[in-house]
Amino acid sequence: xxxxxxxxxxxxxxxxxxxxxxxxxxxxxxxxxxxxxxxxxxxxxxxxxxxxxxxxxxxxxxxxxxxxxxxxxxxxxxxxxxxxxxxxxxxxxxxxxxxxxxxxxxxxxxxxxxxxxxxxxxxxxxxxxxxxxxxxxxxxxxxxxxxxxxxxxxxxxxxxxxxxxxxxxxxxxxxxxxxxxxxxxxxxxxxxxxxxxxxxxxxxxxxxxxxxxxxxxxxxxxxxxxxxxxxxxxxxxxxxxxxxxxxxxxxxxxxxxxxxxxxxxxxxxxxxxxxxxxxxxxxxxxxxxxxxxxxxxxxxxxxxxxxxxxxxxxxxxxxxxxxxxxxxxxxxxxxxxxxxxxxxxxxxxxxxxxxxxxxxxxxxxxxxxxxxxxxxxxxxxxxxxxx
Amino acid sequence: xxxxxxxxxxxxxxxxxxxxxxxxxxxxxxxxxxxxxxxxxxxxxxxxxxxxxxxxxxxxxxxxxxxxxxxxxxxxxxxxxxxxxxxxxxxxxxxxxxxxxxxxxxxxxxxxxxxxxxxxxxxxxxxxxxxxxxxxxxxxxxxxxxxxxxxxxxxxxxxxxxxxxxxxxxxxxxxxxxxxxxxxxxxxxxxxxxxxxxxxxxxxxxxxxxxxxxxxxxxxxxxxxxxxxxxxxxxxxxxxxxxxxxxxxxxxxxxxxxxxxxxxxxxxxxxxxxxxxxxxxxxxxxxxxxxxxxxxxxxxxxxxxxxxxxxxxxxxxxxxxxxxxxxxxxxxxxxxxxxxxxxxxxxxxxxxxxxxxxxxxxxxxxxxxxxxxxxxxxx
Numbered sequence: 051x052x053x054x055x056x057x058x059x060x061x062x063x064x065x066x067x068x069x070x071x072x073x074x075x076x077x078x079x080x081x082x083x084x085x086x087x088x089x090x091x092x093x094x095x096x097x098x099x100x101x102x103x104x105x106x107x108x109x110x111x112x113x114x115x116x117x118x119x120x121x122x123x124x125x126x127x128x129x130x131x132x133x134x135x136x137x138x139x140x141x142x143x144x145x146x147x148x149x150x151x152x153x154x155x156x157x158x159x160x161x162x163x164x165x166x167x168x169x170x171x172x173x174x175x176x177x178x179x180x181x182x183x184x185x186x187x188x189x190x191x192x193x194x195x196x197x198x199x200x201x202x203x204x205x206x207x208x209x210x211x212x213x214x215x216x217x218x219x220x221x222x223x224x225x226x227x228x229x230x231x232x233x234x235x236x237x238x239x240x241x242x243x244x245x246x247x248x249x250x251x252x253x254x255x256x257x258x259x260x261x262x263x264x265x266x267x268x269x270x271x272x273x274x275x276x277x278x279x280x281x282x283x284x285x286x287x288x289x290x291x292x293x294x295x296x297x298x299x300x301x302x303x304x305x306x307x308x309x310x311x312x313x314x315x316x317x318x319x320x321x322x323x324x325x326x327x328x329x330x331x332x333x334x335x336x337x338x339x340x341x342x343x344x345x346x347x348x349x350x351x352x353x354x355x356x357x358x359x360x361x362x363x364x365x366x367x368x369x370x371x372x373x374x375x376x377x378x379x380x381x382x383x384x385x386x387x388x389x390x391x392x393x394x395x396x397x398x399x400x401x402x403x404x405x406x407x408x409x410x411x412x413x414x415x416x417x418x419x420x421x422x423x424x425x426x427x428x429x430x431x432x433x434x435x436x437x
Numbered sequence: 438x439x440x441x442x443x444x445x446x447x448x449x450x451x452x453x454x455x456x457x458x459x460x461x462x463x464x465x466x467x468x469x470x471x472x473x474x475x476x477x478x479x480x481x482x483x484x485x486x487x488x489x490x491x492x493x494x495x496x497x498x499x500x501x502x503x504x505x506x507x508x509x510x511x512x513x514x515x516x517x518x519x520x521x522x523x524x525x526x527x528x529x530x531x532x533x534x535x536x537x538x539x540x541x542x543x544x545x546x547x548x549x550x551x552x553x554x555x556x557x558x559x560x561x562x563x564x565x566x567x568x569x570x571x572x573x574x575x576x577x578x579x580x581x582x583x584x585x586x587x588x589x590x591x592x593x594x595x596x597x598x599x600x601x602x603x604x605x606x607x608x609x610x611x612x613x614x615x616x617x618x619x620x621x622x623x624x625x626x627x628x629x630x631x632x633x634x635x636x637x638x639x640x641x642x643x644x645x646x647x648x649x650x651x652x653x654x655x656x657x658x659x660x661x662x663x664x665x666x667x668x669x670x671x672x673x674x675x676x677x678x679x680x681x682x683x684x685x686x687x688x689x690x691x692x693x694x695x696x697x698x699x700x701x702x703x704x705x706x707x708x709x710x711x712x713x714x715x716x717x718x719x720x721x722x723x724x725x726x727x728x729x730x731x732x733x734x735x736x737x738x739x740x741x742x743x744x745x746x747x748x749x750x751x752x753x754x755x756x757x758x759x760x761x762x763x764x765x766x767x768x769x770x771x772x773x774x775x776x777x778x779x780x781x782x783x784x785x786x787x788x789x790x791x792x793x794x795x796x797x798x799x800x801x802x803x804x805x806x807x808x809x810x811x812x813x814x815x816x
Contacts, residue, residue, distance in 0.1 A: 125439070126439065129439070313814065315810075315811055315814055315816045316814040316815050316816055318816070319814075319815060319816030320815075324816060330811060330816060331804070331807065331808075333811070333816070334807035334808060334810055334811040334816075335758075335803075335807050337807075337810055337811070337814065338754070338755050338758045338759055338762075338803075338806070338807050338810055339730075339759065341734070341751070341752065341755045341810075342730045342731065342733065342734035342755050342756075342759040343730055345440070345730075345733040345734045345736070345737035345752070345755075346729060346730045346733035346734070348440050348733070348737065349440040349441065349732075349733040349736065349737070350733075352439035352440045352441055353439075353440075353441055356439065356441075358441060366722075366725065366726045366729060369722075369723075369726055370726045370727075370730060421719070423722075424718065424719040424722040424723065425715070425718065425719075425722075427722035427725055427726070428715075428718035428719070428721060428722045429718075431722075431725060432698055432718075432721055432722065432725060433702075434698070434701060434702065434712040434713070434718050434721065435702060435709075435710045435712050435713050436709075436710070436712070436713030436714075436718070
């Protein structure tokens with residue numbers, strides 16, 4: 051494929067010229083990422099520069115059409131982009147739920163106007179989105195959600211409560227599952243979009259065991275949502291919701307993270323963190339699983355982008371990827387010993403190891419628990435019987 | 438290159454899948470040869486059918502009359518061999534033997550490759566010198582004698598050794614047993630004077646030989662590659678053999694899994710299908726994930742080997758370790774979920790468990806390859 055080789059050469063030259071050295075340093079935690087949005091404050095000039103050059107080329111969402119703010123890359127080109135970014139360790143110029151979750155759903159279910167408007171905003175990092183799915187009484191059993199949108203002619207009047215809304219306190223808009231028909235469980239849900247500054251919306255961060263508060267409770271009190279701010283048909287939001295969940299699960303699985311992030315044995319060895327042969331064996335078995343999973347991630351992305359993947363496959367990736375990530379952090383804590391126990395010392399960057407370890411415990415809960423993933427695999431992929 | 442089969446590879450997979458599912462089926466092959474009066478390693482007629490489809494020479498260069506294909510294609514064949522537990526010399530001959538002979542002289546290639554392409558010649562690898570795989574230690578001596586070498590030593594487990602027309606023998610021509618350099622590969626006819634085979638049946642029904650070399654004379658023409666420089670050839674042989682064994686393992690896993698999920702959908706207890714029980718569903722779903730990931734690891738290793746990548750070595754270790762673990766889980770869960778009938782010889786699931794055990798050992802088990810990964814990674 052000579053065209054692809056030429057394309058790779060071009061990308062390589064461009065990255066070399068435009069990706070600042072500081073943006074090639076490994077991402078230590080979520081604070082190193084650029085999330086965009088109305089209230090975003092760039093962490094550094096380099097972060098801003100990297101973001102700006104990528105927005106101008108459509109490289110924040112390289113495989114979206116050019117008309118919607120992307121670069122129009124096909125599957126093979128997008129893979130080259132990922133590989134070349136991984137080769138130099140380039141950080142993503144923009145990370146957002148808009149890119150990972152809402153975008154794909156809009157590309158499939160949105161109207162042309164919605165695509166141009168919302169996708170463009172996402173690609174340019176202008177609007178930061180959050181996800182209104184779970185409720186206090188609707189976790190794994192998401193379809194039992196009760197937040198209600200009353201039909202008021204030209205708008206819905208939304209009342210209810212969401213929970214575990216990631217970064218709701220920093221988000222500009224929300225994509226939200228709202229019950230619009232109480233009589234039909236699955237076909238009584240609509241997928242609404244609205245501004246978080248709409249009167250009646252309030253958020254309250256939840257303090258987690260890690261000490262940080264990435265999740266919020268979100269309350270809706272007579273929130274007015276215009277009728278055109280719906281994705282898909284009225285009462286057919288569950289279809290959009292499920293499709294989006296596939297992308298969310300793919301995101302949480304870390305399938306796209308590549309090899310760079312996956313193995314830990316060599317890094318720990320260099321830092322003098324391997325104390326005995328049994329620990330070395332644990333790390334080696336982990337690294338085997340991590341590299342195998344990285345191959346799975348690559349295979350899945352290639353298959354998904356060319357329409358070959360089983361639609362329920364993200365559930366498998368999410369299950370395997372999150373269990374693997376939890377195991378990674380258990381091993382890192384073990385390797386860190388007493389130093390990894392420190393909670394707020396400067397030397398440990400504020401207890402980053404311990405907090406990161408605790409954070410991963412949510413991986414196999416958020417976006418669908420491991421047990422729900424296994425249910426879905428059993429039912430939709432293996433076709434095992436039962437209700 | 439995308440990590441899935443190209444159209445040509447998918448076509449090959451289609452052909453091979455139906456051919457082996459039919460001609461290589463358990464009832465038609467494994468059970469026949471295992472239960473026959475005379476111990477037989479495989480069906481010579483089936484091996485010729487492999488040849489008619491071009492499969493036996495799949496890895497042989499086109500210049501030598503083969504198809505000039507790669508590890509992905511060889512893996513397609515091995516996966517189906519694994520899925521049907523087909524007794525076949527494909528791995529030892531068409532992968533391991535052919536990879537070794539690729540480094541051999543014109544004379545040696547002319548002596549063996551046409552027979553392999555025709556489905557008449559079978560090869561075996563005489564490498565390991567103890568019960569566990571350990572190619573790092575080669576003690577068997579090949580001393581210079583006249584124009585050639587005299588081989589003395591013992592190889593305790595030569596898979597397919599009794600059926601082979603020739604053995605690829607790894608022996609020491611210089612240095613001490615643990616030296617990397619100083620080993621040499623030889624192609625030795627199975628009945629060369631001084632060779633004795635003590636044939637043993639293994640747990641999976643396959644046949645191996647304890648092979649004793651007692652002053653076996655080889656002329657210089659039997660040497661594959663360079664004298665004392667056999668390690669580089671052996672490394673290539675091992676990479677191909679290991680990723681091939683991994684591919685066959687994924688086939689074994691997938692065959693066992695298919696039997697098991699079918700059983701979950703037919704066996705009734707407590708007034709319902711046992712596949713309705715969440716305890717079993719979750720175990721089956723976990724197993725599905727492990728098998729899928731092993732498949733991906735094997736395909737990645739095949740791609741890297743075919744592309745000549747420097748990362749191939751690491752990924753081959755990953756592929757062999759991961760496929761051993763995943764398939765090991767598949768056969769253990771398979772027997773357990775079958776319940777009592779899983780313990781009977783009448784049901785096939787136990788045959789999968791036995792084959793997995795043998796393949797998991799072949800060319801290094803999961804702990805060998807985890808250790809190797811750590812070493813290659815610098816820890």
